[in-house]
Amino acid sequence: MTISKLKFLCLAGLMSLAACQTSNRVTPFAVTLPADEPVKVAQQGTAVPTADMSTLTPTPTSTPTQTRTPTATLTVTPSRTPTPTTTFTPSPTLVIGTLPTNDSTVTEGPPTWTPPPANPAAEIDDHYRLYRPIADGGVNWVDRTYPYGGTSGGRLQVHHGVEFVNPRGTPILAAATGTVVHAGTDASSQFGPTLNYYGNLVVIQHDFQSPEGQPVFTLYGHMDRVEVENGQRIERGTQIGKVGDSGIAQGPHLHFEVRVGNQFDFGATRNPELWIYPFFKFGTLAGLVTDASGNILREATLQVRSTDIQRYAFTYAGDTVNADPAFGENFTLGDLPANYYEVSVTDNGRVRFRETIYIYPDQTTWIDVQLKP
Numbered sequence: 001m002t003i004s005k006l007k008f009l010c011l012a013g014l015m016s017l018a019a020c021q022t023s024n025r026v027t028p029f030a031v032t033l034p035a036d037e038p039v040k041v042a043q044q045g046t047a048v049p050t051a052d053m054s055t056l057t058p059t060p061t062s063t064p065t066q067t068r069t070p071t072a073t074l075t076v077t078p079s080r081t082p083t084p085t086t087t088f089t090p091s092p093t094l095v096i097g098t099l100p101t102n103d104s105t106v107t108e109g110p111p112t113w114t115p116p117p118a119n120p121a122a123e124i125d126d127h128y129r130l131y132r133p134i135a136d137g138g139v140n141w142v143d144r145t146y147p148y149g150g151t152s153g154g155r156l157q158v159h160h161g162v163e164f165v166n167p168r169g170t171p172i173l174a175a176a177t178g179t180v181v182h183a184g185t186d187a188s189s190q191f192g193p194t195l196n197y198y199g200n201l202v203v204i205q206h207d208f209q210s211p212e213g214q215p216v217f218t219l220y221g222h223m224d225r226v227e228v229e230n231g232q233r234i235e236r237g238t239q240i241g242k243v244g245d246s247g248i249a250q251g252p253h254l255h256f257e258v259r260v261g262n263q264f265d266f267g268a269t270r271n272p273e274l275w276i277y278p279f280f281k282f283g284t285l286a287g288l289v290t291d292a293s294g295n296i297l298r299e300a301t302l303q304v305r306s307t308d309i310q311r312y313a314f315t316y317a318g319d320t321v322n323a324d325p326a327f328g329e330n331f332t333l334g335d336l337p338a339n340y341y342e343v344s345v346t347d348n349g350r351v352r353f354r355e356t357i358y359i360y361p362d363q364t365t366w367i368d369v370q371l372k373p
Contacts, residue, residue: 124326126364128277129208130175131236133220133256134164134243138171141279141335143253148271148332149316151299158318160269161219161257168224168252170243173236175218175256175276178206180232180240181263186247191219192266198255199246200226203263204234210270211326214261221255222247267320273334274324274364282337283359286329287367289315289345294370296330302369303346306339327366345371 134140143163146152150159182189182203187196191203198221206216224244228234245252258275259268278284285304289297302313313333316323323329338361345353352371359365 124364124366125211127211127275127326129206129216130218130258130272130275131173131277133173133175133218133254134166135171135173135237138166139164142273142276144312147314148269148273149318149321149330150314151317154299158316158320160266160321161221161255162272164243164254164256165251166243166253168242168244170252170254171239172202172220172223172241172243172254174204174234174238174240175236176204176206176208177236178204178218178234180228180230180234181205181217183226183228183230183232183240189264191221191264192247194248197247198222199249200224200241200244201247202226202228202240203259204240205263210260217259217263219255219257219259219263221257222249222253224252268322270322270324271329271332273332274327274329276334278362279335281361282335283361284364285313285333285336285341285343285357285359285367286327286331286364287369288328288330289369289371291371292373297371298330300331300345302331302333303344304333304336304341306337306341308337308339311336327364329366343367343369345369347371 132140141164143165146156146159146163148159148162151157152159180202182191182201185196185200186192186198190197191201192198198219200223201219201221202223203217203219206218208216210216220240222243222245223241224246226241228238228240234240243252243254249255256272258270258272259265260270262268273284274286289300289302291297297315299317300315302315304311304313311333313331315331336359338359340356340358342354342356344351344355353369355367355369357365357367
């Protein structure tokens with residue numbers, strides 16, 4: 001599969017919402033695991049429910065900060081080389097207006113306009129290799145209040161994984177076939193910034209490598225119970241344990257990470273949303289947000305909406321997390337139904353960017369977001 005990379009300059013936009021509120025938790029809905037290989041057939045996408053954050057159970061830091069002031073971050077230019085950085089303070093107020101009534105209007109149902117093909121020079125192979133670690137009937141989509149690279153509004157440390165918030169005892173499944181390289185606690189083997197950080201955890205080395213040829217591991221943290229052993233060969237979908245809140249956690253949830261190169265390296269993580277197969281006929285949005293001078297922005301808030309749903313994405317808050325070498329992104333938003341979406345950034349009541357894009361099903365769609373002066 002390939003991603004379609006669309007480059008736009010800043011024009012106009014809607015206001016963004018401050019990151020990581022504490023209401024509107026996700027309402028579960030029925031989905032099915034994809035087949036062994038993704039297939040593409042005609043089907044109407046359904047909207048991912050709006051996250052309900054009333055029962056947020058993110059992984060806390062021992063010294064959370066209360067400020068939402070973004071800090072500096074690694075910058076990736078179109079040539080993927082570092083450039084100077086700057087900060088961005090999202091507007092705390094959201095203004096919802098009427099979508100424009102011209103060719104860029106977001107439409108319902110099958111699109112009436114065929115998006116242009118991707119620029120062949122900008123095509124990048126997706127590396128969807130992982131399936132959902134929570135089965136149908138549970139919450140098997142990523143919690144949006146504390147995404148990879150986020151801080152939940154400055155309250156928590158920069159997040160190195162994603163959360164699947166479920167009741168205690170919910171089965172946890174292996175995301176792909178591989179070998180268990182750690183099963184137990186992290187009381188004596190350090191996987192996080194401190195010992196006893198993840199509590200009961202499982203780490204699996206998978207049979208495939210990253211695009212750059214490095215070993216790939218998935219980590220499942222805060223488990224209530226571990227049900228596999230070190231050295232055990234397991235197939236995708238094997239139950240490896242149950243959801244809990246062991247280690248440093250607030251309430252039961254599965255903390256899920258992708259690590260490349262070194263299973264023990266807390267700084268070797270990648271964004272799981274670029275590795276997990278989207279739901280059927282859904283896609284992933286990824287991009288790079290910069291100011292008018294090309295400096296990357298941290299903790300900027302993007303509003304992404306169609307006629308059916310409204311979602312928010314947040315750029316990475318620090319350089320302790322990594323952009324994927326194949327993409328160079330500083331934000332992602334997974335599980336969007338294939339459709340037209342208006343992407344906007346607003347700062348202190350002023351539109352800094354607005355553009356309408358099409359999210360392609362079963363692949364990652366790219367957008368360059370450069371804010372106007």
